[in-house]
Amino acid sequence: MPLIEIDLPRAVFADHHAAMGAAVQTAQFDALGVPMDDTFQIFRPHEGDELKFDPAYNQVDRLGLIVIRITPVRIYSVEQKKALFAGIVEGLEQLGIRREDLLILISENAWEDWYAGRP
Amino acid sequence: MPLIEIDLPRAVFADHHAAMGAAVQTAQFDALGVPMDDTFQIFRPHEGDELKFDPAYNQVDRLGLIVIRITPVRIYSVEQKKALFAGIVEGLEQLGIRREDLLILISENAWEDWYAGRP
Amino acid sequence: MPLIEIDLPRAVFADHHAAMGAAVQTAQFDALGVPMDDTFQIFRPHEGDELKFDPAYNQVDRLGLIVIRITPVRIYSVEQKKALFAGIVEGLEQLGIRREDLLILISENAWEDWYAGRP
DSSP states (O other): OOEEEEEEEHHHHHHHHHHHHHHHHHHHHHHHOOOTTOOEEEEEEEOGGGEEEOSSGGGOOOSOOEEEEEEOBSOOOHHHHHHHHHHHHHHHHTTTOOGGGEEEEEOOBOGGGEEESOO | OOEEEEEEEHHHHHHHHHHHHHHHHHHHHHHHOOOTTOOEEEEEEEOGGGEEEOSSGGGOOOSOOEEEEEEOBSOOOHHHHHHHHHHHHHHHHTTTOOGGGEEEEEOOBOGGGEEESOO | OOEEEEEEEHHHHHHHHHHHHHHHHHHHHHHHOOOTTOOEEEEEEEOGGGEEEOSSGGGOOOSOOEEEEEEOBSOOOHHHHHHHHHHHHHHHHTTTOOGGGEEEEEOOBOGGGEEESOO
């Protein structure tokens, strides 16, 4: 925990999944102080028709859609969230993944809402 | 944002995904005022064994299961949510999708919990 | 409702999905009083590369990763959540599923956030 869920085009998964996982992990460490070995990531590769988006909504020039949902405990500040988004965007950009194609969202819960391999 | 996630039988996806996406988008516009081009939708087609439900729970006559999760910012009233559910149900019914087979849920978060292609 | 979402290795799904669904349902009944026929479960089988975890984080000896997300209405106590986790862990252990490989999380919402086949 946090849990990371990434829905993405199959080709992006095939080319980059390992480096993407590492980039998100590094961003979590840098922005939130999450340990580097606190890794729980689900990748869901998709065919083209399964990811629907508008190529221009809100003046963003989208060519694809990659959705990253982060579920952490409700303990992080707005500033930390901004730093997390910036860290993920920059880390993925180094892999050739366009920042315009990203949708990142946070869904918070509480400490009591987790079981992670032991009580 | 909102993000729409739809887990559904593969056959329903194959026959109706484009019209389903449009129907949900229209319902969002009508009930919540979400712009028509604010589209972020994930479809996840499933084989039969992957979706488990009871065919009669709560006196509903189910033949299948389609799960729609909506993740919006926490700004909508109970009345707007009811209107959203009604709009989705009616829009999908026009495609031949039974209202009894739908499970729709809302998971809210905050403005600060989103990155949508730019800060 | 609650909605259960289980992301798991394809081999575990193939061998155990029916019994896993029943075990989670029983744990919900025992810990939360959810009716036995109140069943809404999504299984998402994955290839190996799609589930990423650390084999030793927090001194847990992981060999695999199975993620179970439970989305209930916000009405359950911390004690009930602990009982739910314990019930799921024990039920799955009887199928040969290691408790160390489980990540279970709860994401709550409100009564008004559900449509389940009828208003």
